[in-house]
Amino acid sequence: MRPILLQGHVGFPREFDRDRNVVANRISLPKDKVLCVWFSANGERLGTYHGHQGALWTVDVSPNSVLVATGSADNTVRLWNVKTGECVKVWDFPTAVKRVEFSPDGSRLLAVTEKRMGYLGTIVVYDIRYGDGEGNNLDDQTDEPSLKITCHESKATVAGWSYLGKYIIAGHEDGSVSQYDAKTGEQLQNVQAHEFDYQINDIQFSADRTYFITASRDKTAKILSSRNLAVLKTYTADTPLNTAAITAKKDYVILGGGQAAMEVTTTSARQGKFEARFYHKIFEDEIGRVKGHFGPLNTIAVHPAGTAYASGGEDGYVRVHHFDKPYFDFMYEVEREQLKR
Helix, strand or coil: CCCEEECCCCEEEEEECCCCEEEEEECCCCCCCCEEEEECCCCCEEEEECCCCCCEEEEEECCCCCEEEEEECCCEEEEEECCCCCEEEEEECCCCEEEEEECCCCCEEEEEECCECCECCEEEEEECCCCCCCCCCCCCCCCCCCEEEECCCCCEEEEEECHHHCEEEEEECCCCEEEEECCCCCEEEEECCCCCCCCEEEEEECCCCCEEEEEECCCEEEEEECCCCCEEEEEECCCCEEEEEECCCCCEEEEEECCCHHHHCCCCHHHHCCCEEEEECCCCCEEEEECCCCCCEEEEEECCCCCEEEEEECCCCEEEEECCHHHHHCCCHHHHHHHHC
8 A cells, every 4th residue: 555645744633524535633843733634535735724822632523524623732622614724613721632522413522621730631512503504603602511521530531422422431541431421421330441550542433433442551452332331352462552443344443553752762663663553353363564654653543434544643744545455355264254145
């Protein structure tokens, strides 16, 4: 697979939007505060969104591709008009925002805030309005959150929505996963999914949001049920994991990570283990790796149609890989037998 390299900024991709574009954001340099949009098919840069005063940590596109939300080290969440690049709303917080995500129907937006300077980490939810449907009045947004969950024990590092927006699922600094009622904010369940005190760095959901995958510093990724937080699958790597994604079309998962950035200066790319790792979702076997990055992978995003994936990390590159025919043809013998029936 020959990748398309997106260079123009330092950072990583967080989201393929529903119109099949890549949205990538800058994170690594204090002066890099710009959200960039690229066409995933050819790597052409479509535009930029200016306004943040600090490093961008997170981005998500609404299901109808009308709005994009970003969270930043400048302690704000910003809402943007995708088409015009106009910032239509700014929400201020006492600490940095590490994750934003729209609900499956786009009617709500959650944000995860950092635990800093005496402030506890929180998960806040805002109701989102879409104006008149013509792209007008998008700035008519509420000022106050409709829900606020304070993490008194271990701070939430990542969070997302389950099927039908019924639950909010959060991964924590201590390696546990929580399930909250999305209407009341009540914690319904908490399980120690990963080794204690090994932070969960990423949560990504299946297309129907009935299950999700976590990536942790304990060198494992796990698939859990959204309904009861049961651990369904475990994928073991030989390096701390920063990200994990579930692919559409094929039963694979993709994991990414590597040694911490502070250790990379004395480490070769081969020793740093900076490959994107492919595992069979059902059988839990590693089936391949894609090299290319020369720094830890911060995040991986998979095309909604399962035809490509993008990865990005500390080396300042976003790499967009469109899958070749052998990727789709590869099957286990048991899968071939099942296909013949």
